[in-house]
Amino acid sequence: MLRALLFAVFLLFSSPLWAQFTIQGRVTDAETGDPIAFANVILKGTTTGITTDFEGNYLIQSRTLSDSLQVSYLGYITQSKPLLNQPDQTINFQLRPTSFELEAFVFEAGENPAFEIIRRASERRKDFDKRSLNAYETKNYTKIEIDIDNLSEDFRQRKSVQKVTSVLDSIQELTNDEGEKILPVFFSETVSKFYYRNNPELRKEVIEKSKVSGVGITDGSTTSQITGSVFQEYNFYKNWLSILNKDFISPIADGWKTFYDYDLLDSVLVGQDTCYKLTVYPRREQDLAFSGTIWIKKDDYSLKQVDLTIPKTANLNFVDRIKIQQELEPSSAGPLIPSKTRVLIKIAQVTDDTAGLLAKFYTATDSVVVNDPKATSFFNQAVELKPDFGDSDANFWVENRPDPLSSEELAVLQMVDTLKRIPIIRFYSEGLKFFATGYKMIGKVDIGPWPGFFNYNDVESVRLGMGVRTNYKFSKKWELKGYLAYGFGDETWKYSGSVTRILDRNRWTTIQAYSNKEIDQVGLEIANLQSNSVFLAASRFGTLRSPYLSTNHGINIQREFFKGFLVKAGMNSGQFDPLYNFYYLEKDTREYKSSFETAEIRLGIRYGRDEIIIINDNERASLGSLKWPIFEVNYTKGMQWLGGDMEYSKLSFYVYQRINMGLLGVGRYELDAGKIFGEVPYPILKNHLGNETVFYTTAAFNTMNFTEFTSDQYFSIRYRHAFEGFLLNSIPLIKRLKWRAVGNANVLWGSVENYNVENVPAVDPEGNPLNTFGRLDFGKPYLELGYGIENIFKFFRVDFFHRMTYLDNPGAKPFQVKISAQFIL
Structure with a gap:
């Protein structure tokens, strides 16, 4: 009897009525191969389904089957595949992205119910932001x-x-x-x-x-x-997220209602948490904002997970798609820590016959x-x-x-x-x-830099040069550099060489000895323009302005005492040999002198509170600061007892900061102030950098002529602003071109003491007139204002500058147009 009963039960549970079907697989992006998290997988025609996990995997167990399995997700084309009548089967899906467009939602009465959820989530941001932790x-x-x-x-x-x-x-x-x-x-x-x-x-x-x-x-x-x-x-608990050096507004930022619309889709169970599932999308299609889905926990309005993309319509270049998926888990103290993050960046083809680029980032966090x-x-x-x-x-x-x-x-x-x-x-x-x-690695040395291989100007005529430096394969403690060039016009050799010893890579400490002989230009010294290679190259071809042969020998030492705080010191012996008609009056004898020697001791401090520094082979490289300004203070003392021709002191102060202004774009300012004490020839003074080229540069005053103004005390503010899509995104025809407005405001106060004016003679010993420097009246600043358009054909920028003061100066141009090319997203 018992045996018969067990047999009957076995038949009952093994019949198709009670059969257990298991379907599993993975859902991925057909273009990138990346998993699609949180996609809906459902037995077509039924209510049986599940969502994929963070790795795109799913597992469905059901007592019944339908004829097919359907996968859908916002931003992708829905796909179905037939099912077999068998207990276990694996079905993988590759979904194709589609344009993400949502119809407008119309609410006849009352507030959008999603707004209250977002409002509470935004109000509780500080409770769940990991930055609120002590550590x-x-x-x-x-x-x-x-x-x-x-x-x-x-x-x-x-x-x-x-x-x-x-x-x-x-x-x-x-x-x-x-x-x-x-x-x-x-x-x-x-x-x-x-x-x-x-x-x-x-x-x-x-x-x-x-x-x-x-x-x-x-x-x-x-x-x-x-x-x-x-x-x-x-971190979506920040108001703005920096991606590819662009700032994107978070869906739960303080100003969420200005940038986003929302739709409450459902109330779903994610793990053990009941969550609101909401769709978010930008109010203005070209704003730097996200589209996609977020899950907010019902009990405390914290973020559970996000799946967001930056739409194609956003005012970005070359970017076809940016996708961010993230799961968050509460820490023991409450604030959330992302447990898994996946980012996909798809760079589009520049032209039809080129290729695109796909970058995938995945981070998992524990412990x-x-x-x-x-x-x-x-x-x-x-x-x-x-x-x-x-x-x-x-x-x-x-x-x-x-x-x-x-x-x-x-x-x-x-x-x-x-x-x-x-x-x-x-x-x-x-x-x-x-x-x-600029360098080509050959074993333990690098050959270059290539911009120095060939030059042509009115002083040197054809100039050929070659340099070499050791790399990390040679040593991670020693770096040797050398460069040699010959000008066929002046028949003169130029050279530079240095030996650097890296004493400590943790608290970056180096000592360097150097020697060089090179042609420089007053106000256009190579040392001040190393970071602006295009402008430097343009200014060194053709006619050189106030050229001189500069010879320097010296030693430098630097050490980072704590994060961001770098101290520099050094000694330099230099010689100035003019290659143009230049004279000054010696301080004591008032005799005509042309060349002079200097002997200097230098001290400097640099502080960037949150500046990110990496060690690039044997050199430090700055990736910029996050939100705090970068400060520099430098002091130079010229002394006769070390072999110089004159006594003087130079003190300078510099500040730079990038400021995110949200909807208004990004601003950058530079403050530069200084004072030179003592009577010196004007090449030692501050010769403010002008720009007579057609190229725009942030390093110069773009309507000022070369060597137009000189100061021994000065203060300048240079401000430039990138409006991103603000303003132009509102103009129907212009917004399709993705042009972006830019602005500039540059102000300079300066003056020269009388004794530094009087040491410049009006004529040379033969009675020929000499060029003198231009001076500023400290009560009347030099002012130029600019505006322009960037992102023209994705590469070009045009700036229009108006010179507002000192319009009566010889050669002054009240209006100038500058062009430049840049690769920006």
């Missing part, structure tokens, strides 16, 4: 992949590319379901510890292990510093510790590499990856390693690096 630290795993995509047939048929595509075609995993190919060029994995401290606000990342593979990558140490999580941090702040001295270096950061075996990555690498990612690694060995790829990658840095 926190996390262990992070970061993965970055960069691919070339949109490989057009014209691009594939290029002779230089065919060797690459033949290898690409042999790797099936790099082909999506539609047969489109991607060409991987970079892949990295990084395990790091991230530390944050409040009051003062400090950040640091310690790279514990890093594995970098990329075309053109020679030294992993520099790359590893920017592949960690510190540069992939996205969170809160409110245990490190000492401020711990944060001295923003990014620190552990001594053995590059030494790791396969077992380490297996143990530290949150998820195993997919078959596609393994194929990416294989392809990158293959590409590095193809000669044509090496040729192009090294060529691009040579153009960008």
Whole structure:
């Protein structure tokens, strides 16, 4: 009897009526191969379904089947696939993006119900912002992949590319379901510890292990510093998020109602939390704002997860799509820490016969510790590499990856390693690096810089030069540099050489000895224009203005005592030999003198409270500050007892800051003030930088002539503003062109003491008139105002400048047009 009963029960539960069907799979983006998190997967014609997890995986268990499985998600074309009548089956989906457009929502009475949810979420931002913690630290795993995509047939048929595509075609995993190919060029994995401290606000990342593979990558140490999580941090509890150096407004920012509309879609269960599911989209299609979906917890109005994109219509160049997905978890103290973040940036083709670019970033966070702040001295270096950061075996990555690498990612690694060995790829990658840095690496030395290989001007006629410097392969403690050039017109050799010893890389400490002999121009000295290569090159070709042969020998030392606080000191012996008709009256004898020697001691301080610095091979490189200004104070003392011809002192003060103004765009200001004490020839004074070229530059006063004004005490404010899409986005025809308005305001106060005026004779010893310098009246500032348009054809900028004062000066032009080319997003 019992046996018969058990048999009957077995038959009952094994019949189709009670059968358990399991359907699983993964939903990915057909263009990028990235997983699509939070997509809706449903048995078509039923209410049985689920959403995909952060990795795009789903698992449905049902007692019944329909004829097909349907996947849908906002911004993608809905797709269905047939089901088989079998208990277990795996079905993967590749969804294609579509234009994200929402119809207008009309509410007949009352407020949009989504507004109250967003209002409460915005009001509680400080409760959940991780920056409100005294401190926190996390262990992070970061993965970055960069691919070339949109490989057009014209691009594939290029002779230089065919060797690459033949290898690409042999790797099936790099082909999506539609047969489109991607060409991987970079892949990295990084395990790091991230530390944050409040009051003062400090950040640091310690790279514990890093594995970098990329075309053109020679030294992993520099790359590893920017592949960690510190540069992939996205906090939606901030009003503005910086992405690709552009500022995007958060959907729960203080001014949310100015930028966004919302729609309350549903109330859903996410894990153990009941959440409001809302769609967000910009009020103005060209604003730098997000579209997509956010989930807000019902019980406390905190963010649970986000899936947001930046629409194509946003006022950005070259960017086809930016997508951010993030899951957040509460810390033990309450504020939220992102547990997983995925960012995709798709760069469009510049022209139809070129390729696009695809960058993927993934960060997983665990081992969170809160409110245990490190000492401020711990944060001295923003990014620190552990001594053995590059030494790791396969077992380490297996143990530290949150998820195993997919078959596609393994194929990416294989392809990158293959590409590095193809000669044509090496040729192009090294060529691009040579153009960008100016140097070509050959073993332990670099040859360059290429702009110094050839010059032509009225003093030297044809000039040929060549330089060499050692690189990190030679030594990470010593750097040697040398440059030699010959002018066929003046038949004179020019040279420069330096030896630098790096004493401490943590508290950046170096000592350098140098010697050089070069042609400079009064007010256009090379040392002041190194960061403005186009303007420098334009000013050094053709006719040189007030040229002189400058010879210098000296020693410099610098040390960073704590984060952002760098102290510099040095001694310099220099000689000024004019190559134009120049004389001054010697202070005591009032005799005519042409050349002079200087002997100087120099001291300087630089402070950037939140400036991000990385070590680029054997040099420091600044990635700018986050929100605080950067200060510099410099003092120079010229002394006769060290061999100089005169006694003097120079004191200068400089401040720079970038200011995010939200809807109004981004402003940048520079304050520059100084005072020179003592009677000196005017080349030692402050010769304010003018601009007689047709090119716009931020380093100069763009309506001032070269050497038009000189001062021994001065104060200037230079302000420039990029309105981004503000103003022009409201004009129907202009907004389609994506032009952006810019503005400039430059003011200069200055004067010269009488004794420095009187030491410049009106004529030379033969009675020929001499050029004298122009002076400013401190009560009447020099003022120029500018406005213009950037992003013309995505590359060009035109500025219109009006000179408002000193219009009676010889050669003064009240109105000038300046042009420039720039690569901006």
